[in-house]
Amino acid sequence: MNRFAALLDALLFTPSRNGKLRLMQEYFASQPDPERGWALAALTGELVFDAAKPSQVRALAAERVDPELLAWSYDFVGDLAETVSLIWPETPGVQIPVPSLGEIVKQLKATSRNDVGSLLEAWLDALDATGRWALLKLVTGSLRIGVSARLAKTALAEWGGVEIDRIEEVWHALAPPYQPLFEWLEGCGPAPQTGDLPTFCPLMLAQPIEESDLGGLDPRDYLAEWKWDGIRVQLVARGDVRRLYSRSGDDIGAAFPEVLEPMPADVTLDGELLVLRNGEVAPFNDLQQRLNRKTPTPKLLRDYPAAVRLYDILRADEEDLRTLPFVERRSRLEGWYARELPPGLDLSPLVPFASWEELRELRDGARERGIEGLMLKRADSLYLAGRPKGPWFKWKRGALTLDTVLMYAQRGHGKRSSFYSDYTFGAWHGGELVPVGKAYSGFTDEELQRLDRWIRNNTVQRYGPVREVAPQIVLEIAFDSVHRSTRHKSGVAMRFPRVHRVRWDKPVGEADTLESLEKLLT
Amino acid sequence: MPLASLRHESWIRTTSAGLYCEPGDFYIDPQSPVARAVITHGHGDHARPGNEGVLATPDTLAIMRQRYGEAAGGALQPLAYGDSVTVGGVALRLLPAGHVLGSAQVVLDYRGARVVVSGDYKRRPDPTCAPFEPCNGDLFITEATFGLPVFRHPPDRQEIDKLLHSLALFPDRCHVVGVYALGKCQRVLALLRRAGYEKPVYLHGALIGLTELYENLGVSLGPVLPLADVSRDALRGRIVLAPPAATTDRWSRRLPDPVVAMASGWMRVRQRAKARGVELPLVISDHADWDELTATIEEVAAAEIWVTHGREEALVHYARQKGYRARGLALTGFEEDE
Numbered sequence: 001m002n003r004f005a006a007l008l009d010a011l012l013f014t015p016s017r018n019g020k021l022r023l024m025q026e027y028f029a030s031q032p033d034p035e036r037g038w039a040l041a042a043l044t045g046e047l048v049f050d051a052a053k054p055s056q057v058r059a060l061a062a063e064r065v066d067p068e069l070l071a072w073s074y075d076f077v078g079d080l081a082e083t084v085s086l087i088w089p090e091t092p093g094v095q096i097p098v099p100s101l102g103e104i105v106k107q108l109k110a111t112s113r114n115d116v117g118s119l120l121e122a123w124l125d126a127l128d129a130t131g132r133w134a135l136l137k138l139v140t141g142s143l144r145i146g147v148s149a150r151l152a153k154t155a156l157a158e159w160g161g162v163e164i165d166r167i168e169e170v171w172h173a174l175a176p177p178y179q180p181l182f183e184w185l186e187g188c189g190p191a192p193q194t195g196d197l198p199t200f201c202p203l204m205l206a207q208p209i210e211e212s213d214l215g216g217l218d219p220r221d222y223l224a225e226w227k228w229d230g231i232r233v234q235l236v237a238r239g240d241v242r243r244l245y246s247r248s249g250d251d252i253g254a255a256f257p258e259v260l261e262p263m264p265a266d267v268t269l270d271g272e273l274l275v276l277r278n279g280e281v282a283p284f285n286d287l288q289q290r291l292n293r294k295t296p297t298p299k300l301l302r303d304y305p306a307a308v309r310l311y312d313i314l315r316a317d318e319e320d321l322r323t324l325p326f327v328e329r330r331s332r333l334e335g336w337y338a339r340e341l342p343p344g345l346d347l348s349p350l351v352p353f354a355s356w357e358e359l360r361e362l363r364d365g366a367r368e369r370g371i372e373g374l375m376l377k378r379a380d381s382l383y384l385a386g387r388p389k390g391p392w393f394k395w396k397r398g399a400l401t402l403d404t405v406l407m408y409a410q411r412g413h414g415k416r417s418s419f420y421s422d423y424t425f426g427a428w429h430g431g432e433l434v435p436v437g438k439a440y441s442g443f444t445d446e447e448l449q450r451l452d453r454w455i456r457n458n459t460v461q462r463y464g465p466v467r468e469v470a471p472q473i474v475l476e477i478a479f480d481s482v483h484r485s486t487r488h489k490s491g492v493a494m495r496f497p498r499v500h501r502v503r504w505d506k507p508v509g510e511a512d513t514l515e516s517l518e519k520l521l522t
Numbered sequence: 523m524p525l526a527s528l529r530h531e532s533w534i535r536t537t538s539a540g541l542y543c544e545p546g547d548f549y550i551d552p553q554s555p556v557a558r559a560v561i562t563h564g565h566g567d568h569a570r571p572g573n574e575g576v577l578a579t580p581d582t583l584a585i586m587r588q589r590y591g592e593a594a595g596g597a598l599q600p601l602a603y604g605d606s607v608t609v610g611g612v613a614l615r616l617l618p619a620g621h622v623l624g625s626a627q628v629v630l631d632y633r634g635a636r637v638v639v640s641g642d643y644k645r646r647p648d649p650t651c652a653p654f655e656p657c658n659g660d661l662f663i664t665e666a667t668f669g670l671p672v673f674r675h676p677p678d679r680q681e682i683d684k685l686l687h688s689l690a691l692f693p694d695r696c697h698v699v700g701v702y703a704l705g706k707c708q709r710v711l712a713l714l715r716r717a718g719y720e721k722p723v724y725l726h727g728a729l730i731g732l733t734e735l736y737e738n739l740g741v742s743l744g745p746v747l748p749l750a751d752v753s754r755d756a757l758r759g760r761i762v763l764a765p766p767a768a769t770t771d772r773w774s775r776r777l778p779d780p781v782v783a784m785a786s787g788w789m790r791v792r793q794r795a796k797a798r799g800v801e802l803p804l805v806i807s808d809h810a811d812w813d814e815l816t817a818t819i820e821e822v823a824a825a826e827i828w829v830t831h832g833r834e835e836a837l838v839h840y841a842r843q844k845g846y847r848a849r850g851l852a853l854t855g856f857e858e859d860e
Contacts, residue, residue, distance in 0.1 A: 012792070013801050019781075022691055065671060066843065072836045073672045077791055086672035086790065129674075417770045417782065417799045465797075 001127060003031060004039045004101045005134035011146035015414030020147050024155035028182075037177025038101040042138070043145055043152035045250070046176055051108045051116050051139040054080050060121055064089055081140060085132035088124050096126040102177060108139065150248045160185025165202040165385040168249045172199040198238035200249045201268060201314050201322065202385035206375060206392035214356045214395075223326065223379055224351040224359055227372045227394055228309055229284050229481070230274035231291070235308060235345075237265040244273075244308075254295055256306050259344040267336065268315035271308040271348065274370070279346070281370025283522045284495065285483040309348045310337065311375075314383055322383035326391075329383070363397055372480070373397045399478040400520055401500055403511045405433055406473040409455045410466050412440065419448055420455040420467065423499070425475050427490070429514040433471055436490045436517060442478065442498030451502065474503035474511050481522050492517060530661045530826065533612075533632055536851055541639065541663070541830075543630060546612035548577070550628055550639055560614070562641030563625035564589065564704055577601055579616055581624025581739055585704065588735050603652065619643040620654035621808050622705030623736060629657055637661045638822060644807065645814040646678070649712040650705070650741050654818075662824035663851070666832030667809040668787050675787055675811040681804040682710075682717045688781055688802055689759065696757040696777045697802070700766035700784035703729050705808050707763050708736045710785050711743040713806070714761070724749040724757065726764035726773070754778050770799040787811065816840060 007027045014020050028036050041047045061070055061084040070087060077083040111119055124132050137143040157164040173194040174181055183189025234245040242260040244253035253260050275282035289304050290296060313333040314322050321329050337347050353359040363374050373396035381391035404425035412421035422440050426433035461468040478500035485493035534543050540552040548558035555572035562568055564585030576595035586594040601607060606615045616626035621642040628639040638659035645654050689697055701707040707729045722745040725733060730748055737743060749762060758778050768774060769782050787807030788794045795803035810818065819827060819841055827841045827848040834850030841848035
C-alpha cells in the first residue's frame, strides 16, 4: 500500500503527461501481482469505496491526539484525510506488517460501515504518512487520481508493447486484479478473450479538415453526415447486458436508463448522445446536466430527455461488421433501424450533395440546429480504431469569435511555470470590464513570450499568484458556443475558449460588449 | 500572574525591537538597529545589519561579514561555544543550536535564575553544523516554526533518496532544488555526498558566496560549479540548487525540462507544495519538528516556557497540558521561509 500511495502522490505532483506515463510504467514493472492489478483498478476508476464517513475518520484521530491540536492542525492543512494522515502518532521502533492494497480492498468489501473503524485503526498504525493519506482518501470515496483511465491504459500499453486499442477491446471482459492481462503483456500468457461479453470496440475518429484541403478530394468518394453537438458514444447489447460507453471506453450507462433499457440485442452501435426534445437537439449545456449525475432523478429524466442519434453499426447478430465498407454498414444500419424502431434511438441522416461548394453552403446554414459541422466519410472506409489519416474527416463550422480585453494573468504549470500563460479576459458592460472567460491556449510560443514580458511590465495589482494588468491588450477569443451559467459573474460561459489572435493593434475601446456575447447564446 | 514569571520579566522582556535584557542592556536578534545585539545565527530575519555592537559565534560573524560587509556591525565580538562573558552582571554563554553553521542558543544567568533562548534549532544530526546542546534552565524561550503535530519531518536520507530516485527515473531532465541560501543549500549538498552522489552540483549565483564560505570554514561539500558557465544540455540529468523563488520564475528557463523540487519543512503539506509549483517536494528542514519541539521542552525542563515565532498557540497549549507555565510572545518580523 505504501508503494501504491507513493505512486498516487507522485502522479498528483507531476504535471507532464510523459512524466506520469513513466511513473506508472515503473510501478507496473516493479510491483508484483496482484498488487499492481489492484493499483490499475484504482487508476482507472474501478475501485470506488464509500466505506467510512469523514466524521468517523475524525473521531478515530480524536482518540489518538488532543482535540485542540487536531482542530488547529485541520485549520492549517485544510483537508481532513491529509491532516489525520500527518498527525497520526507513529510508534518508533515498532514494526507492524504493512497491508497490501489487495488486502485492504478484500477486507473493505467484507466489512460493514459499523465495523470499519477498528480495521482502519490497525491499518493507520501500520502505514507511513503517504500510505495513511491514500487509505483515508480511498475509504471515504474521495481518492483523486492525477490521471485519466485512458492515460493509465496508455501507460500499460506502452509498457507491454501493444496498441492501446488492444487493451480497450479486452478491457471490459476483465476484472481487477487483471492477472491475465499482466501475464499477456509480459509475454507469459495468451491474449485475453472477450467471448460473449459486451466489450467496447475502440472508436474510429476523424481528422480535422479545412476548406482549402477539400480541393484534393473527389466528392463522389465521400458520404456526408451532420456532426451533432453531443458526446460520441458506443451502445452495446449482448444477451441481457446493455452498455453505453463513452469515447474513452468508460461505461456511463447507469446515467441513461431511457436509452439502454429498451435496446434490442445483439448489436453494437456508434452514435451521438444528445438531449432531444421532439426531435430537436437541445444545447450541449442541457446534456451536461445529465452527464453530471451518476443516476438521474425522475425530474432530470423528464426535463432533459436523452437519446442516441446513430452513425454506424459495428456488430449485429454475432457478425463483426467493421470489415465492411461504410456504405454497406450504412445500409445494414438503416435496415436494422427500420426493423427494430427502438425508442430512445434515432438515425442521423446522410446529407446528400454534389459538390464541395454545395456542402459548404449547407454547413454554413446549419448553426442553429445543434450541429457542430459535417462529417465526411469515404464510402469504402472500413471501421478502423483510432484516428487513421484519410478515410474520415470532420469539417467543423467556423468558430465564433469575440474581441475581449486581457484583465488578469497567472503563471501556468510544468513547462509553463515561469510564463504568464493563463489569461482572464473581459468584455465591456456599462463602461466597465466584466470577466467573461479564461484561455490557456491558442497562442504561439513567440506570442506567449511577448505577452509574458508585457504582463510583467504592465502589472497594476497583485493578488497572490494573480496579476491584474492595465486594460490595454485586446485578445481575439475563438470559442465553439456560449451558454447561460449561474456559476459565472457575467451570467454566461464559453465552450472551448482559446486565444485566436493577440490584437496588439486594436484599441481596447473597440473590444466587444457583454451584450454582443449574449446575442450568440445557443 | 505567578511570582516566578514576574521575576523573569523584571529583567528580560519583549520590546518593539525584539527580546531585550535590561541589566545587560542588549537585544537578542533585534529587528531594528540597536547599540548592543546578540545574534543567534546568520539568517536575514535574525541577523539584521546596522547594529553598533554585535556579539555572536565566530562563524555567525563570518556569515554576517559575507552578507553585509561593513554594515555587519560597528564592533564585532566573537564568542566561542561554551565560553562565557559577563555583561552588566548577566553571565552570557552561547551553545550550539544545530540550525545552521554558527547557530547558537543564548544562555543567560542573572541573580540565580537561568534563561535559555533557543534561537532557531533542530535536533537531528546535520553534517554542516554542531549539534544542539540541551541546557537546563528556569525559563526556556523556544521557537515554534513547525509548532503543529502535523509537522513530523521524515529521515533526511529518505528525502534525498526521493531526489536520487527521480533522477534515475528521469535521466534527461535537470533537477532543480529550491533551497535557502544559508544552511539548507549546504546541508542538501552534504546529504547528497553522504548518499554517495559524487557528481558536481550546479549552483545559482546567489548560493555561491555562502557555499564557498562554508568550505573556508572547514565544511567540505564536494564539487560544485557555478551554473552560469554551463551549457543547457550539460545540465540534463544533473542537480541544480537555486533560491526557491528562482525555480519557477524566468531564471529557470535556462534549464532543460526541469523537475522542480523544493527542500523545506513546509513540503509536508500538499497544498503548500502545490501552490509553489513544486513537482518533487522534499521534506528537509532546519527547524525542529513537533516531536523535536516537545522533546526539547521536556529535556530543558524549565518551569516556564515562552514560545516565539511560528504556531505559538498549539505549543503553548501542549506545554500547559504538561504542567508548564507557558505563553506566546508574538514577536514580529520573523519570516516563515526556511
